[in-house]
Amino acid sequence: GQQLNQSPQSMFIQEGEDVSMNCTSSSIFNTWLWYKQDPGEGPVLLIALYKAGELTSNGRLTAQFGITRKDSFLNISASIPSDVGIYFCAGHPNAGNNRKLIWGLGTSLAVNP
Amino acid sequence: EAGVTQSPTHLIKTRGQQATLRCSPISGHTSVYWYQQALGLGLQFLLWYDEGEERNRGNFPPRFSGRQFPNYSSELNVNALELEDSALYLCASSLAVRNTIYFGEGSWLTVV
Numbered sequence: 001g002q003q004l005n006q007s008p009q010s011m012f013i014q015e016g017e018d019v020s021m022n023c024t025s026s027s028i029f030n031t032w033l034w035y036k037q038d039p040g041e042g043p044v045l046l047i048a049l050y051k052a053g054e055l056t057s058n059g060r061l062t063a064q065f066g067i068t069r070k071d072s073f074l075n076i077s078a079s080i081p082s083d084v085g086i087y088f089c090a091g092h093p094n095a096g097n098n099r100k101l102i103w104g105l106g107t108s109l110a111v112n113p
Numbered sequence: 114e115a116g117v118t119q120s121p122t123h124l125i126k127t128r129g130q131q132a133t134l135r136c137s138p139i140s141g142h143t144s145v146y147w148y149q150q151a152l153g154l155g156l157q158f159l160l161w162y163d164e165g166e167e168r169n170r171g172n173f174p175p176r177f178s179g180r181q182f183p184n185y186s187s188e189l190n191v192n193a194l195e196l197e198d199s200a201l202y203l204c205a206s207s208l209a210v211r212n213t214i215y216f217g218e219g220s221w222l223t224v225v
Contacts, residue, residue, distance in 0.1 A: 003155075035216075041219065042117075042203050042218045043156070043203070045213065048213045088156065100169055103158075105154075
């Protein structure tokens with residue numbers, strides 16, 4: 001099935017560093033969602049984006065809905081050890097059954113204290 | 114307000130048996146989604162129920178089925194279990210008119 005291109009696949013950073021990850025699609029999306037999943041738990045919604053160009057922050061997290069509607073990025077500033085986990089992007093395509101989310105394969109983040 | 118709740122947390126079955134997983138959505142949410150996540154892999158869409166009807170299903174064999182009850186809770190049934198069905202099964206819910214979904218903690222199914 002269709003999947004989003006999420007990158008990087010994994011990151012290993014030092015505590016305090018900023019992190020950036022992104023997702024791209026070949027088609028237009030009308031919603032972008034970012035989730036974080038801790039090991040053995042369900043994904044938790046971090047940020048939801050509904051309009052092209054929208055820039056939304058949630059604490060140290062900032063995400064943007066790309067102007068082309070084909071991409072989105074998530075930034076984490078001043079990373080801390082509890083940021084460790086897998087970050088997933090997801091979105092609803094503009095066409096077709098817009099209730100079926102398309103998912104990226106995740107970005108695994110490791111933070112060295 | 115309670116989030117999405119799933120039961121059981123862990124389930125161990127043998128090959129060929131049937132497994133039933135349960136999900137209660139967030140109060141007021143009418144849509145329920147089921148995902149399979151094998152160890153270390155991404156989320157694979159299984160089923161979507163809305164207002165008691167199956168609205169969409171992913172690329173899974175018919176032995177994966179489910180239903181949604183009048184109170185919007187849902188069951189996922191997996192028949193004739195195979196070893197590769199071992200995974201974390203995640204349930205999520207959403208309001209009828211919003212696209213944002215919220216996940217439960219998941220049910221771990223181990224097939225031996």
